[in-house]
Amino acid sequence: MKKGKLNKVKLKELQKIFKSTYGLQAETCGNKKFMTAKVRFEDHEDYMMRVSALLETAVLALDGNGEFFSDMLSNKSKPDSIRLTIEMAIELLPHDDLFKLRKLLAIIEDDVDNQYYPEELKKLLKDKKDEKEKIN
Amino acid sequence: MKKKKLIRKIRDLNELYVDKVKNGPSKGYLERKIVVEGHQELIFLISNLIKVCIRTLENGDQIGDRHIPNPEFNVSEVLRLVLDLIPYEHFEYLEELEKLLHKTES
Numbered sequence: 001m002k003k004g005k006l007n008k009v010k011l012k013e014l015q016k017i018f019k020s021t022y023g024l025q026a027e028t029c030g031n032k033k034f035m036t037a038k039v040r041f042e043d044h045e046d047y048m049m050r051v052s053a054l055l056e057t058a059v060l061a062l063d064g065n066g067e068f069f070s071d072m073l074s075n076k077s078k079p080d081s082i083r084l085t086i087e088m089a090i091e092l093l094p095h096d097d098l099f100k101l102r103k104l105l106a107i108i109e110d111d112v113d114n115q116y117y118p119e120e121l122k123k124l125l126k127d128k129k130d131e132k133e134k135i136n
Numbered sequence: 137m138k139k140k141k142l143i144r145k146i147r148d149l150n151e152l153y154v155d156k157v158k159n160g161p162s163k164g165y166l167e168r169k170i171v172v173e174g175h176q177e178l179i180f181l182i183s184n185l186i187k188v189c190i191r192t193l194e195n196g197d198q199i200g201d202r203h204i205p206n207p208e209f210n211v212s213e214v215l216r217l218v219l220d221l222i223p224y225e226h227f228e229y230l231e232e233l234e235k236l237l238h239k240t241e242s
Contacts, residue, residue, distance in 0.1 A: 024175060035172050040165040044226070047166050051221050054185075058211045058218075061188045066195035082189045085214075089185040092170070094178055 006124055010107055013118045017103050023096035039091050053084030142240050146233065153229040170220050184213040 024035040041047040056076050060066050066078060106114035112122055172178045187203065187210040204210065 024172070024178065035174055035178075036169040037172055037178055039168050039170060039221075041168070042165065044166065044223075047168075047221075047223065051218055051223075054214055054218050054221070057188050057192050058214050060195075061191040061207060061211050064195060066192065078192065082192055085185055085189050089182045089189075092178065092182050092185075094175060097175055 006121075006128065009121055009124055013107055013121060014104060017100055017107075020100065023094060023100050037092060037094070039088065050084050050088060053081045054088065056081035057085040142236065145236055149229065149232055149236070153225065168221055170217065181213065181217060184210045185217075188214050 024037055027034055027036055041050060056068075056073070056078075059068060060078055060081065063069075068074060068076065103116040105111070106116045107118065107121065110125075111117060112125060170181075172181065187207070191204055191207050191210070201207075
């Protein structure tokens with residue numbers, strides 16, 4: 001078997017992983033390319049509460065006393081705002097992309113024993129090995 | 137406007153809204169897209185969120201922190217994230233709905 005075919009299949013598999021619908025998604029708008037991450041909210045209340053927590057954390061980070069100027073915001077609790085902001089950071093963590101990376105590395109490093117190594121490639125490699133043995 | 141026509145218009149509007157806001161595999165949740173240039177920018181965004189939290193916990197008075205040399209920048213990045221999160225579509229929907237209902241009243 002030619003090495004070219006193996007590389008072609010490898011490349012196809014790599015592209016397949018890149019095109020998968022999980023993790024950051026590539027999008028184009030006119031000539032501009034960008035990626036989009038997704039955050040989820042339970043409902044509208046949860047949505048507003050989390051956006052508000054981000055702003056509260058930003059305000060408190062800038063203020064030396066860790067307090068709000070406005071009395072209207074005196075009921076806001078610093079630990080709650082921080083907790084929600086950290087939760088947002090957790091939500092944004094790119095778990096899916098690291099999973100993608102693991103799959104990509106398995107192919108690039110020819111880690112045949114890896115559970116994510118594609119079956120098609122495994123078969124091609126086995127055929128190649130058999131061919132070599134026959135010649136020898 | 138007749139009741140039937142109004143209900144149909146509201147339904148059409150709702151479909152458009154749901155398509156914009158509640159699409160994707162996470163049905164039942166509100167989903168929001170955050171635009172980044174790539175994986176690195178996403179990680180920087182996460183680290184900015186954490187840095188702002190640290191700064192808040194320390195009452196914003198830690199000067200010369202090795203991890204947070206430029207807290208104003210971190211705060212401005214978090215504010216940028218908030219800009220991405222502002223629910224424009226929700227209020228567009230709300231306004232359209234308001235207009236429709238107002239038309240029927242008059």
